[in-house]
Amino acid sequence: MPAPEQRRIIFQHIDEPGYTNDIDCYIRNGGYEVLKKAVTRKPEEIIEEVKKSGLRGRGGAGFPCGVKWGLVDRKSGKPIYLIVNADESEPGTFKDRYIMHQDPHQLIEGTMISCFANNVKQAYIYIRGEMPHGARILEKAIAEARAKNFVGPNILGTGYSCEIFVHRGAGAYICGEETGLIESLEGKRANPRIKPPYFPAVLGLYQCPTIVNNVETLCHVKFIAEHGGAEYAKIGTPGNTGTRIFCVSGHVQRPGYYEFPAGTITMGQLLNDVCGGPLPGRNFKAVIPGGSSAKVLRFGERYKGKRKVGADMVDYDWGVEDVPMDFDSLAMIGSMGGSGGVIVMDDTVNMVEALANINAFYSHESCGQCTPCREGSLWMKKITTRMVHGDARPQDGALLKSVADQIPGRTICAFGEACSWPTQSFYLKFKDEFDGYAATKKQPKPDNALELV
Amino acid sequence: MNLKPETLQRIDEVITHYPVKRSATLPLLHLIQEDVGFISDETIEWIAAKLELQPINVYEVVTFYPMFRRKPIGRRHIKVCRTLSCALSGGYKTCETFKEQFGVELGETSADGEVTVEFVECLASCGTAPVVLIDDDLHEKVDSAKAREIAAKIKAEAAKNAPVAR
Ligand SMILES: Cc1cc2nc3c(=O)[nH]c(=O)nc-3n(C[C@H](O)[C@H](O)[C@H](O)COP(=O)(O)O)c2cc1C
Ligand code: SF4
Ligand code: FES
Numbered sequence: 001m002p003a004p005e006q007r008r009i010i011f012q013h014i015d016e017p018g019y020t021n022d023i024d025c026y027i028r029n030g031g032y033e034v035l036k037k038a039v040t041r042k043p044e045e046i047i048e049e050v051k052k053s054g055l056r057g058r059g060g061a062g063f064p065c066g067v068k069w070g071l072v073d074r075k076s077g078k079p080i081y082l083i084v085n086a087d088e089s090e091p092g093t094f095k096d097r098y099i100m101h102q103d104p105h106q107l108i109e110g111t112m113i114s115c116f117a118n119n120v121k122q123a124y125i126y127i128r129g130e131m132p133h134g135a136r137i138l139e140k141a142i143a144e145a146r147a148k149n150f151v152g153p154n155i156l157g158t159g160y161s162c163e164i165f166v167h168r169g170a171g172a173y174i175c176g177e178e179t180g181l182i183e184s185l186e187g188k189r190a191n192p193r194i195k196p197p198y199f200p201a202v203l204g205l206y207q208c209p210t211i212v213n214n215v216e217t218l219c220h221v222k223f224i225a226e227h228g229g230a231e232y233a234k235i236g237t238p239g240n241t242g243t244r245i246f247c248v249s250g251h252v253q254r255p256g257y258y259e260f261p262a263g264t265i266t267m268g269q270l271l272n273d274v275c276g277g278p279l280p281g282r283n284f285k286a287v288i289p290g291g292s293s294a295k296v297l298r299f300g301e302r303y304k305g306k307r308k309v310g311a312d313m314v315d316y317d318w319g320v321e322d323v324p325m326d327f328d329s330l331a332m333i334g335s336m337g338g339s340g341g342v343i344v345m346d347d348t349v350n351m352v353e354a355l356a357n358i359n360a361f362y363s364h365e366s367c368g369q370c371t372p373c374r375e376g377s378l379w380m381k382k383i384t385t386r387m388v389h390g391d392a393r394p395q396d397g398a399l400l401k402s403v404a405d406q407i408p409g410r411t412i413c414a415f416g417e418a419c420s421w422p423t424q425s426f427y428l429k430f431k432d433e434f435d436g437y438a439a440t441k442k443q444p445k446p447d448n449a450l451e452l453v
Numbered sequence: 454m455n456l457k458p459e460t461l462q463r464i465d466e467v468i469t470h471y472p473v474k475r476s477a478t479l480p481l482l483h484l485i486q487e488d489v490g491f492i493s494d495e496t497i498e499w500i501a502a503k504l505e506l507q508p509i510n511v512y513e514v515v516t517f518y519p520m521f522r523r524k525p526i527g528r529r530h531i532k533v534c535r536t537l538s539c540a541l542s543g544g545y546k547t548c549e550t551f552k553e554q555f556g557v558e559l560g561e562t563s564a565d566g567e568v569t570v571e572f573v574e575c576l577a578s579c580g581t582a583p584v585v586l587i588d589d590d591l592h593e594k595v596d597s598a599k600a601r602e603i604a605a606k607i608k609a610e611a612a613k614n615a616p617v618a619r
Contacts, residue, residue: 091536091575122472129483129520130532130576132589165470168483170518173574187478187504189517206473249538249579256580292537292575341579343538357537361574367517451545452537 003269007235008259009243010219011095014102021137023144026105032150034226038113039158046117050221052229054241058095059085059176059214060291060339061414062327065221069118069211071201078208082120083185084111085214086127086134087169087176090291091361092341095245095257096215100127100134104141107215108164110222112150115162118211122163126181129170138166173365177413178212180367191369192413216245236262240326244337248275250344251282263329267297268321271344282346286429287320289330290338292358293418295425297323303333335425351430352392352437353452355422356384360453362419370411377419379403384423387437388453397434401427454495460488464503474504478514482521491522519573526569527562529607532586533595535572538579543596547583548572550597554604567611 013019013029026032038046051066072080084107088096099107107125115123127135142164145151153161172190174180179198180190182205197203204210213221220242224232233241240262249255253276260270271277271284278284284299303318307329316332323329327337345354363381368374383400386392393399404423407416427434456464467480481500486492492515501508515521533539533548548559551570555563562569578584581593585600592603 088577089575092538092579094577094579097577128577129518130573130586133591167470167476168479170479170483171520171573172518184479185476186473187475187506187510187514189513247580249582250541255582343541343579345541349541354537354541357535357540361536364574452540 001269003273004260004264006259006274007243007261009223009235010099010106010216010245011257011259013106014098014257019102021102021104021141023105023141023148026103031105032109032145032148034222035109035112035116035150036156038225039116039156039160043117043119046113046225049224049229050117053220053224053232054229054239055217055220055224055232056240056327057214058216058220058245058340060090062337065213065217068201068213071199072118072211073202073209074119076202076209079122080118080120081205081208081210082111082115082118082123083178083181083205083210083212084123084125084218085176085178085181085212086125086131086138087173087181088128088131088215089173089176090293090339090341091358092247092249092288092291092343093339094247094249095340097131097134098257099215099219100131101137104138105145106219106222107138108141108145108151110218110220111164112145112155112162113225114211114213114218114221115164116155116160120211121161123165124185124205125164125166126175126185127166127168128175129168132168135166135168142166172367173361174367174413174415177415180413181212182210189367191367192415194412236264237324237326239328244325244340246270246325246340246342248342248344251279251284251346251349252344253277253279260325263324263326265325266321267323267325268319270325270342272321275344278346282348284320284344285347285349286345286351286354288335288341288343288345288422289323289325290336291341292343292361293421294330294338295335295421296429297333297335298429301429305332307332350388350452351426351433352384353388355426356381356388356453358422359384359419362415362422366415366419370416372407372410373416373419376403376407376416380419380423385453387434392438394435394438396437397427397431400434454485454489454493454499456485456488460484468504475506475510477504478506478511479518482511482515482518486521490525493523527567528611529568530588531568531570532573532576533570534574534576534578534582534584534586536575536579538575539582539584542582544583546597547585547595547600550600551585551604554601554608565611568607 055065056062169175175184175190179193184190200210243259244262245259297320306313330337359381363377366377404420407420468477497511501511555568557563585592585595
């Protein structure tokens with residue numbers, strides 16, 4: 001079965017010839033009409049539509065957006081803040097970059113609608129420090145929107161006022177974690193906070209109720225405000241509504257970003273039909289489906305179990321190619337949809353090297369607060385590095401597993417899981433490669449071998 | 454510390470974006486680093502005074518975030534992504550090429566003070582790997598050949614800017 005058609009909602013104008021990021025172009029294409037209508041409605045109605053839509057956050061965890069908004073403490077009398085998470089730091093993920101660069105007003109309109117719905121008077125866009133152009137584009141776009149009274153005091157004469165400012169990070173991955181982000185925005189080290197009590201919805205920025213949403217999520221909110229939650233829920237599949245953007249990178253013919261109704265495309269269709277299959281003369285070996293912290297899947301492996309289809313429980317028996325690319329199916333086979341970053345590796349890749357590369361990332365990025373994460377991520381990196389540098393010991397595979405197993409569930413934030421999942425899954429799925437490494441390490445590398453570490 | 458008047462003006466403006474002054478720490482560090490090139494002890498004390506903090510509050514931020522530098526770097530800053538997607542597409546070879554072209558080691562500045570070459574983590578452009586950030590500009594699909602081209606351009610500029618020998 002060939003892949004279904006892409007359905008571009010969020011990426012409708014991305015790469016469209018002649019489409020620019022200035023406000024006139026956006027308005028010519030119907031921009032800010034949804035905001036104009038939204039500010040004449042009751043805020044609760046918009047929240048209701050978002051709840052009805054079933055929208056799940058696109059930043060990684062897939063938490064329902066309407067439920068998150070419902071948790072906000074509205075009785076405290078303190079101001080409510082909204083933070084746009086534009087940190088986009090999970091390796092393999094690159095969708096938010098294109099939204100901010102090519103269609104910044106879509107994000108600003110979605111943000112303003114979300115602010116209005118939640119009675120937010122002050123919003124911040126926290127953007128990665130490594131995206132200086134993106135920050136400038138957003139600042140210009142906000143200034144344009146302010147000049148037209150879509151942002152700022154007394155928006156469109158309604159009496160509702162709201163400001164947005166851009167805040168640049170400075171190269172630390174942990175700023176993507178929402179409480180680390182809040183600490184960073186407060187001018188401190190990005191050390192995540194212990195939850196509870198610091199659920200942002202109650203005690204967030206400056207100890208005030210705070211909503212943190214991903215860039216893409218807020219663009220979906222704009223679509224929902226325009227078409228209604230029920231219409232949105234018709235796209236995709238129950239529980240996985242709307243469209244999903246996949247960022248595909250690594251060993252495929254056509255890497256890039258692709259938007260589909262959620263749950264309608266399988267991994268095989270995405271990689272073979274849409275991305276053109278493996279590079280000439282090669283075969284797929286492994287794929288990480290949701291950003292580098294998601295558990296790796298191995299081609300040739302089968303995933304079996306029972307799943308709900310309508311009211312019935314049916315058996316499934318999938319190869320990697322058969323897995324529908326939605327949050328629930330990927331979770332069912334032991335991985336996750338995460339941020340939509342799909343990283344593909346072919347048969348030229350040495351899995352110990354690939355894991356060593358990933359471990360170098362996570363050990364560099366641990367914030368250092370929790371001993372299991374700080375020491376464990378570094379220990380795992382040291383083991384994989386010494387393995388690829390020719391000093392592998394026969395027990396290294398098992399040691400890696402035991403270190404990785406000690407981290408999850410014992411840390412302040414989910415980085416502990418993020419850094420242990422790659423090691424756990426690489427060892428589980430490619431045990432032979434790890435266990436046999438000490439014996440084969442003396443062999444010279446083939447000419448086309450990739451330097452990963 | 455001699456800041457440009459426009460830097461001082463932007464500093465005063467950016468502080469107004471936040472209900473709590475401390476939040477302006479990162480923006481001030483960025484503005485001053487862009488103006489002066491790096492973060493000195495003097496800068497740390499200056500920011501602390503400006504935001505009514507203790508110097509340690511600013512110092513701990515400077516040491517946490519990799520983008521802040523404690524010493525000057527070359528005129529051009531070449532940051533090659535080393536994370537998985539880029540590495541799978543040849544990012545390590547790209548980095549080697551830059552090192553060879555300028556005769557530098559990772560993290561060091563070339564003898565003529567022109568370039569500093571560094572590895573950085575994922576730049577969120579994995580679909581066009583390998584990618585390189587040079588100063589503020591992202592360069593995509595930088596294989597070794599393209600890296601050589603870029604290096605040649607940087608060298609040509611350097612020759613043009615160099616003071617004429619007498
Ligand atoms: C270690 C770590 C890194 C994260 N990085 C990002 C990120 O770069 N961008 C993002 O939007 N969310 C990131 N998240 C998820 C955020 O904490 C948060 O769940 C998300 O921004 C909520 O927005 P959403 O509900 O719209 O998805 C990260 C989470 C963890 C644990
Ligand atoms: S799990 Fe790691 S990143 Fe998260 S708070 Fe602990 S040390 Fe920091
Ligand atoms: S891995 Fe290099 S940009 Fe993401």
